[in-house]
Amino acid sequence: xxxxxxxxxxxxxxxxxxxxxxxxxxxxxxxxxxxxxxxxxxxxxxxxxxxxxxxxxxxxxxxxxxxxxxxxxxxxxxxxxxxxxxxxxxxxxxxxxxxxxxxxxxxxxxxxxxxxxxxxxxxxxxxxxxxxxxxxxxxxxxxxxxxxxxxxxxxxxxxxxxxxxxxxxxxxxxxxxxxxxxxxxxxxxxxxxxxxxxxxxxxxxxxxxxxxxxxxxxxxxxxxxxxxxxxxxxxxxxxxxxxxxxxxxxxxxxxxxxxxxxxxxxxxxxxxxxxxxxxxxxxxxxxxxxxxxxxxxxxxxxxxxxxxxxxxxxxxxxxxx
Amino acid sequence: xxxxxxxxxxxxxxxxxxxxxxxxxxxxxxxxxxxxxxxxxxxxxxxxxxxxxxxxxxxxxxxxxxxxxxxxxxxxxxxxxxxxxxxxxxxxxxxxxxxxxxxxxxxxxxxxxxxxxxxxxxxxxxxxxxxxxxxxxxxxxxxxxxxxxxxxxxxxxxxxxxxxxxxxxxxxxxxxxxxxxxxxxxxxxxxxxxxxxxxxxxxxxxxxxxxxxxxxxxxxxxxxxxxxxxxxxxxxxxxxxxxxxxxxxxxxxxxxxxxxxxxxxxxxxxxxxxxxxxxxxxxxxxxxxxxxxxxxxxxxxxxxxxxxxxxxxxxxxxxxxx
Numbered sequence: 075x076x077x078x079x080x081x082x083x084x085x086x087x088x089x090x091x092x093x094x095x096x097x098x099x100x101x102x103x104x105x106x107x108x109x110x111x112x113x114x115x116x117x118x119x120x121x122x123x124x125x126x127x128x129x130x131x132x133x134x135x136x137x138x139x140x141x142x143x144x145x146x147x148x149x150x151x152x153x154x155x156x157x158x159x160x161x162x163x164x165x166x167x168x169x170x171x172x173x174x175x176x177x178x179x180x181x182x183x184x185x186x187x188x189x190x191x192x193x194x195x196x197x198x199x200x201x202x203x204x205x206x207x208x209x210x211x212x213x214x215x216x217x218x219x220x221x222x223x224x225x226x227x228x229x230x231x232x233x234x235x236x237x238x239x240x241x242x243x244x245x246x247x248x249x250x251x252x253x254x255x256x257x258x259x260x261x262x263x264x265x266x267x268x269x270x271x272x273x274x275x276x277x278x279x280x281x282x283x284x285x286x287x288x289x290x291x292x293x294x295x296x297x298x299x300x301x302x303x304x305x306x307x308x309x310x311x312x313x314x315x316x317x318x319x320x321x322x323x324x325x326x327x328x329x330x331x332x333x334x335x336x337x338x339x340x341x342x343x344x345x346x347x348x349x350x351x352x353x354x355x356x357x358x359x360x361x362x363x364x365x366x367x368x369x370x371x372x373x374x375x376x377x378x379x380x381x382x383x384x385x386x387x388x389x390x391x392x393x394x395x
Numbered sequence: 396x397x398x399x400x401x402x403x404x405x406x407x408x409x410x411x412x413x414x415x416x417x418x419x420x421x422x423x424x425x426x427x428x429x430x431x432x433x434x435x436x437x438x439x440x441x442x443x444x445x446x447x448x449x450x451x452x453x454x455x456x457x458x459x460x461x462x463x464x465x466x467x468x469x470x471x472x473x474x475x476x477x478x479x480x481x482x483x484x485x486x487x488x489x490x491x492x493x494x495x496x497x498x499x500x501x502x503x504x505x506x507x508x509x510x511x512x513x514x515x516x517x518x519x520x521x522x523x524x525x526x527x528x529x530x531x532x533x534x535x536x537x538x539x540x541x542x543x544x545x546x547x548x549x550x551x552x553x554x555x556x557x558x559x560x561x562x563x564x565x566x567x568x569x570x571x572x573x574x575x576x577x578x579x580x581x582x583x584x585x586x587x588x589x590x591x592x593x594x595x596x597x598x599x600x601x602x603x604x605x606x607x608x609x610x611x612x613x614x615x616x617x618x619x620x621x622x623x624x625x626x627x628x629x630x631x632x633x634x635x636x637x638x639x640x641x642x643x644x645x646x647x648x649x650x651x652x653x654x655x656x657x658x659x660x661x662x663x664x665x666x667x668x669x670x671x672x673x674x675x676x677x678x679x680x681x682x683x684x685x686x687x688x689x690x691x692x693x694x695x696x697x698x699x700x701x702x703x704x705x706x707x708x709x710x711x712x713x714x715x716x717x
Contacts, residue, residue, distance in 0.1 A: 092557035100573045224706070228699035230650055232657050233673065233691040236680055244681065330562065337654065351565075355572045355660075363569060371560045 079383060086375045090368070091144070097367045098140050101360040109157075130157075130361075143364070153365035156354075162365035165350060170369075173346035175258050176339065177331035179266030180273075185324060188274045189317070192281025195219035196316075197308065199282065200289040219282070223275030235268045235341040252343040265342040269335065273327060280323055284316040291315075318388045325381035332373050437711040447707040453700035457693075460515040468506070472513035472667045476505035482683055498689050502675055510667055511689050517579060517668035518697070522649040524583045529591035530641045534634060536591075537598025538625050541633075542606055551595070559592040563651055571660040582661050586651060594637050601633035608632075643708065646701030653694055669694045 109118070109126045118126075131139055146152040153162035198213030226234075242264055243251035249264040250256045259266075288294060289312055297307045335348035343349075347366055354362035441447045460467055481504040486494040490508070498507035540551040558566070566589040567582075574581050605611065606629055614628050655661030656670025657677070664671065669690040676686035 088553055089556045089560055092553065093560050096557060096561075097569060100569055220706075224702050225695070225699060228646070228650075228695045228702055230653055230657075230673075230691070230694060230698075232654065232677075233687065233695070236677065236687060240681060240684070336565065336568070337658070352658075355568065358572065367561070367565070367569065370562075370565070374560055374562075 075383065075386060079379070082379050082382070086379070089375065090371060093371045094144065094364065094368050095140060097364050098143065099136065101363050102136055102139075147368065153368070154361035156362050157357075157359055162361050165362065166347065166366060166369050169345055169347050169350050172254060172344050173332055173335050173339070173348060175262050176265055176269065176335055176344060176346060177328060179259060179262040180269035180331055181324065181327065183266055183270040184273055184277050184327065187270070188277030189281050189320060191219045191223065191274070192278040192320070193285060193313070195278060196282040196285030196289075200286050216282070219278055223278050226271045227275045229271075231268060231272055232337050232341060234271055235265070235338055238264055238268055239341065252341075254344055261344070265338045265344060269331060269338050273330070277320060277324065281316065281320050284319055285312060288312045288316045318385075321388065322381045322385050325384060326378060328373070328377045330374075332370055437708075440711040441707055444707050444711075446703050450700040450703040450707065453696050454704070457515055457519060457697050457700070460512050461519040462516075464512050464516070467512045468509040470506055470509035472510065473503070473505060473665055474509065476503045478504045480504040482679070482686075484683065484685055499685055501672070501686060502679070507686070507689060510672060511669070511693055513667045514669045514672055514690060515693065515697075517662055517666060518649045518652050518670070518694070521579060521582055521586070521652045522645045524579075525586045525590055525648045525652075526641050526645050528583060528587040529594055530637070532587070532591040533594035533598050533637060533641075534630070537595045537637070538602055538630065538633075540595070541599040541602025542621070542625055542629065548599075552599075555592050555595050558589055559596075561589060563589045563647075564654060567651065567655060568658065568660060571655060577661065577663045578666075579662065582652060582655060585655075586648060590648065594641055597640060598633065598637045601636060602629055605629055605632045639708065639712075643701060643705035646698040646705075649694070649701075650698050 109123060109130075109132070127133055131142065134142075143154060146154065151163060153166065155161050156165065195213075195216040195218075198215035201213065239251050242248050250261055251264075254261045291312075294307060294311055297311045302311075332347065335344075335346055336352055337348070338344075339346045339348040340352055347370070351363060351366045353359075354366070464472075480500050481502055483496065483500045483504075485497060485499040485507075486492065490497040496506050496508065498511060501507050501510055536551050536555070540548045563586065567585040570585040570588060571577065571581065574585065611624060611628050614624055619628070652661060653668070653670035653673065656668050657674045659674060662668050662671060672690040673687060673694075676683070676690075680687040
């Protein structure tokens with residue numbers, strides 16, 4: 075397993091280099107002169123202008139700039155600095171807790187609600203599907219869960235965010251409408267639900283399908299025929315085996331949450347990573363954009379690695395070569 | 396990824412997964428006979444599902460709106476707008492009540508029904524153009540990668556990994572910020588750049604699955620060249636699942652396009668699209684909820700129709716359900 079982990083980490087290196095180079099080239103191509111934009115209305119004296127360009131190495135060839143950047147990130151943990159002189163690493167450190175809390179809320183929501191809905195639908199389908207022997211749909215619960223979650227996937231997240239803000243924040247006053255003043259969990263419940271809503275359907279479906287398929291497995295038939303009560307068959311035998319793919323799916327979602335937070339953080343005014351990259355894109359602040367994207371890709375790659383390793387821990391039948 | 400060896404099925408065997416089933420279908424089109432009945436079975440299953448017809452009906456209406464907006468409204472886009480009449484809510488919540496502006500008027504005083512109808516074309520065109528572009532990239536790269544293997548495969552796979560690591564929306568956002576242009580072409584390129592990765596992996600797996608099949612070896616022994624083998628023998632037997640995947644995910648592209656418009660990096664005024672309408676509504680929707688509701692309903696219905704169609708097709712093609 076350790077050899078497998080090391081090989082995977084080594085495979086991540088070219089991917090990470092390629093991604094950052096790609097973003098770096100794009101950001102380099104951003105139109106406009108950031109130093110002039112920074113100065114605003116008042117023209118800078120030529121000497122100051124040149125000194126600033128030198129400070130940010132803007133006149134070096136692209137590949138030299140990129141090489142210097144990668145070297146800084148890898149060996150000094152230095153993600154560069156923003157045009158205000160703030161360190162990008164510090165910026166990420168300050169804002170990632172907000173995004174992490176948002177992701178954790180959304181993740182918990184998916185875990186609890188998505189899995190419950192899936193189990194409810196799956197048991198309903200399994201009860202009806204017995205005669206056909208298939209995974210054919212059946213039961214009111216099954217239809218309601220599938221229909222409801224499909225609609226939730228189809229609604230764009232920004233429409234959902236505004237509607238939730240209007241109904242639960244403004245009209246009903248159950249949750250704060252914006253900002254992080256109320257702290258965790260209050261401030262994060264509403265945005266967390268919005269982030270989770272789109273993915274809830276996939277978790278519910280995965281749980282449902284997995285459950286229905288396992289209900290027909292030999293070991294479940296054995297458990298039933300030796301006279302175990304139904305709830306024991308479901309909880310001890312079926313559910314435990316059905317949740318393996320769900321847990322691993324939820325693991326890969328962490329990377330998605332970190333990146334998918336741009337819209338929701340903007341609408342709910344949460345000062346997280348998504349909010350910072352959005353602000354940086356507006357003022358074309360290259361170092362911040364590259365730094366945050368690098369960070370997000372790192373999180374994504376590591377989340378996938380952890381999931382792959384976790385798979386082997388949860389299911390002893392899987393072996394790594 | 397499915398990398399099971401030789402999937403071509405001569406008989407109508409129950410297969411474990413949809414891709415395999417769809418491959419059998421593609422094979423059947425060449426060989427004829429029993430395998431073709433899988434499509435017929437699937438169709439027999441599909442046409443009895445009300446959900447399938449609902450999805451098809453929504454798609455038909457949206458396609459008509461995109462192609463011939465004149466059938467639904469006598470106005471052009473941004474036509475006969477009068478700021479004096481801006482933000483008039485609809486006289487009645489029933490859009491068929493025969494009132495002058497069934498959806499009210501927008502912030503520029505344009506008839507909102509006409510604007511929403513004209514807003515259909517951009518998302519639909521972009522949705523299908525991005526899908527076609529990605530399909531082209533995926534089929535080309537996936538075929539080369541799967542057929543030749545070796546260093547070419549390694550190179551293409553690593554490039555795919557790079558683009559796969561960037562989420563669609565984040566990647567398109569960065570590209571469009573860097574781009575000076577914001578027309579339909581720019582949005583198609585930006586989304587297409589990040590949309591081909593899953594399809595390429597799928598295509599590669601499919602090609603690997605069929606490249607050693609008997610009929611491919613037979614063709615090679617008869618002296619067929621690489622290009623002929625790839626185009627005439629491997630492609631028809633490998634493309635079906637990729638094509639199904641691409642078609643059923645058009646809704647995802649349409650949703651992403653609207654999000655880019657909403658964020659202000661996609662299409663710009665005077666273009667007309669649902670995303671732009673939602674962007675205009677974002678700061679005033681508390682007082683004028685209908686400005687948010689109507690384009691949102693159209694957008695959601697379109698995305699939903701692709702999701703429902705996807706569900707129905709997957710169920711119909713899955714032999715375990717029979």
